[in-house]
Amino acid sequence: MQGRVSVNGVVVRELGAKADPACDDVRVDGRRVRPARRPRYILLYKPTGYVTTRSDPQGRPTILDLLAGVGDYVYPVGRLDYDSEGLLVVTNDGDLAARLAHPRHGVEKAYHAVVRGVPDSRVVTRLERGVVIDGGRTAPARVRVLKAFTRRGRQESLLELVLREGRNRQVRRMCEAVGHPVERLTRVRVGPLGDARLAAGKWRELTPDEVRALKAACVAQPAFLASGARVRGRKSSAVGRPTGRAK
Secondary structure: OOOOOOEEEEEOOOOOOOOOOOOOEEEEEOEEEEOOOOEEEEEEEOOOOEEEEOOOOOOOOEEEHHOOOOOOOOOOOOOOOOOOOEEEEOOHHHHHHHHOOOOOOOOOEEEEEEEEEEOOOOHHHHHOOOEEEEEEEEEOOEEEEEEEEEEEEEEEEEEEEEEEEOOOOHHHHHHHHHOOEEEEEEEEEOOOEEEOOOOOEEEEEEOOHHHHHHHHHHHOOOHHHHHEEOOOOOEEOOOOOOOOOOO
């Protein structure tokens, strides 16, 4: 070994010496051997009033303020607006994060939106087929009116929108485009992951089964690409009715 390896400052002279890089200071040629990073998969319920970044130049609260005790360097997959709330995946698995975020995988995200007024069937159809935002039509989506109600003397309704793309403030801009501005927006599902019991500001580790399901959602053939969804500016010539993704 020629004195190249040391444990806690003591040079190892014999083969077979044992050490734990997670606890001991193990060095080779003077360089510390770091233990393999443990993958972390976290489901966080982001409340309104937090930005989905690790830091904010404006000094606003970030999701890291909600993740006390995690310890590892983790980062959010995708974003939720400052004024939006709901489920967010946080991880240190860069490969999974890239696949979840890439449009070619078309991982579903479901939202509940409280909007002004009650969209009729024609408006719902417009949202499902796509509306034009910044000169481009949104990908097909699944949309339904869950309930209508009156609040403060004004008619409002609760919509469920399931999307497979993620343009900036997409759900809000889609609803604004059809004359039903969003009052409150909540992401209730990311791919196969949902948790109605997770309170705002709280987080939990994903179970092994949930991690497997999330990874499987990233490799499934994205049917929405055959239905007119745009990927990097290109559009398929086929027509269908899959679903979408947004913020």
